[in-house]
Amino acid sequence: MKMNEGVEWAVHACCLLAPLGPDRGLSLAALADYHGVPAPYMAKQMQALSKAGIVRTSRGARGGYALGRGADAITLLDVVRAVDGAVPMFRCTEIRQRGPCASPRKDCAAPCPIARAFAGAEAAWRGALGAVTIADLVATVGRDGTPAHLGKIMQWFGAEARQLPSVG
Amino acid sequence: MKMNEGVEWAVHACCLLAPLGPDRGLSLAALADYHGVPAPYMAKQMQALSKAGIVRTSRGARGGYALGRGADAITLLDVVRAVDGAVPMFRCTEIRQRGPCASPRKDCAAPCPIARAFAGAEAAWRGALGAVTIADLVATVGRDGTPAHLGKIMQWFGAEARQLPSVG
DNA sequence: CATTATTCGGATATTGAATATCCATATTGA
């Protein structure tokens, strides 16, 4: 029961794109380099974010990725669903309908209590993730608060951030 | 991010063992047959439950598995931890310490806020699972409430349930 | 008390799916 590793990269990427606003973005190469992860695989996650509308993309020369909507309108749950999928971790296989004492199908209209309990726990998990937005995280992630580090990031932004075609 | 499928079998097995009480049990073959699952893999789950103390075992002729403690003292979380392990679904790889703008290690004493958010969600999930006991589930699981079905189970118990050596 | 049948325990393949990685293609701005 391990989460797709790409979720972490995707969340970090969103946190990095957030301060650039909706019109400025970063290329895939820059994102991969910044996070120190292989570019081809980072592409997969960005693609997933793009399909979910969390980021918008611009192709061709000087293209890249920018946040698709405000950072306060993107939750961790959104990112998890986009990258890791929405399939529940616990999937009931209707064991009660199998074996020598199987319950007949007609008596299994209501969901199995075991499945219901697990579904409840997952709902709690989703609720917690849905309550945290990228905006909540962006203030601190990847920054240690020292002026030297902030300056390093600003300098890097200056070299890598680019204007993307307006969405208008 | 899919849970080990064996968790479902293990929970069902506990629910089946619960009404037998602490002194009566079922063999591995009976458990696998009842649930309609492959015996070798069911063995793996039962061994995990055994190592966690959730069930106790008796070897030799007419041996088998019985619940290790009261059904009201076994939570879903206990079973999940035993069968699926206790590793968190989200594992922080300290991305903030990588790449051209990496934060120096000494400034990363506090956990990454992203990791903290995911850890909080997992805590909520665990809390929900820890609040449900086998006793809560045993009343209904695998039974549709019809007299015919209950009779079928009683008959099966009569043939398969066996007295295990007292824990004394 | 010795023997034997039965059952759990653990190690070890084997298969299949999910994941991580890479490469070729299409697309766009300059």
Next chain:
DNA sequence: TCAATATGGATATTCAATATCCGAATAATG
């Protein structure tokens, strides 16, 4: 037209699920 860039499919690698085997322990049996 060219160089830069995202996109999607193809490939390798890892991991979970399943099957098989043998040894150790134990209770029933004579």
